[in-house]
Amino acid sequence: SAVISQKPSRDICQRGTSLTIQCQVDSQVTMMFWYRQQPGQSLTLIATANQGSEATYESGFVIDKFPISRPNLTFSTLTVSNMSPEDSSIYLCSVEFGGPSYNEQFFGPGTRLTVL
Amino acid sequence: QKEVEQDPGPLSVPEGAIVSLNCTYSNSAFQYFMWYRQYSRKGPELLMYTYSSGNKEDGRFTAQVDKSSKYISLFIRDSQPSDSATYLCAMSANQGGKLIFGQGTELSVKP
Numbered sequence A: 001s002a003v004i005s006q007k008p009s010r011d012i013c014q015r016g017t018s019l020t021i022q023c024q025v026d027s028q029v030t031m032m033f034w035y036r037q038q039p040g041q042s043l044t045l046i047a048t049a050n051q052g053s054e055a056t057y058e059s060g061f062v063i064d065k066f067p068i069s070r071p072n073l074t075f076s077t078l079t080v081s082n083m084s085p086e087d088s089s090i091y092l093c094s095v096e097f098g099g100p101s102y103n104e105q106f107f108g109p110g111t112r113l114t115v116l
Numbered sequence B: 001q002k003e004v005e006q007d008p009g010p011l012s013v014p015e016g017a018i019v020s021l022n023c024t025y026s027n028s029a030f031q032y033f034m035w036y037r038q039y040s041r042k043g044p045e046l047l048m049y050t051y052s053s054g055n056k057e058d059g060r061f062t063a064q065v066d067k068s069s070k071y072i073s074l075f076i077r078d079s080q081p082s083d084s085a086t087y088l089c090a091m092s093a094n095q096g097g098k099l100i101f102g103q104g105t106e107l108s109v110k111p
Helices: none
Strands: A004-007 A010-013 A019-025 A031-037 A043-050 A068-072 A075-080 A089-098 A103-107 A111-115 B004-006 B011-014 B019-025 B032-038 B045-051 B054-058 B061-066 B071-076 B085-092 B105-110
Touching: A004 A089, A019 A031, A019 A089, A019 A111, A031 A075, A043 A068, A043 A075, A075 A089, A103 B045, B004 B085, B011 B019, B019 B085, B019 B105, B032 B061, B045 B054, B045 B061, B045 B071, B071 B085
Parallel strands: A010 A111, B011 B105
Antiparallel strands: A004 A019, A019 A075, A031 A043, A031 A089, A068 A075, A089 A103, A089 A111, B004 B019, B019 B071, B032 B045, B032 B085, B054 B061, B061 B071, B085 B105
């Protein structure tokens, strides 16, 4: 298993500003993921971040809006840029550990973002 | 049409009841089926996973997958107030990587 922390746990931001969310894991992991959980909606994958390579973004998400850094095997950041109220959501990071038959994903506690 | 559909509830049951949570999906490539539990203001935690069709039991929880009907279920027996949470189904075509989640069902178990 893994212990995952995120900072900040919550924030209230003004329209047009940017927020960087940090994700720290207590073990070295290859794959880290960033998800968005909008009110009443399912968790949606934003991008996959592997250490040493560019993040891979899902359809509907672009690097200019959600730049991601992955400087080492235990840390990643997601920036929400030029925010609008539609970006109000919970942002979660997750990491994947290989098991005997399945690679389990462990999630952080999430960052609750409100954009005014 | 969403790839994974899940009734968002909310679902309220008395303590001791049997709870049935369900998801349907459209992508026949899905092979791995998961149920996550998410308590308020926490991240999701894996409850159970099943590969392909069949049943899997873990204590009071039973997961069922019917690939022919593209339908999965989670049953909770003897439900407890501590089971009150949002339950999310998730699926993937591969052993790891991208997960596709349902909307989540909010469950409340009343003492």
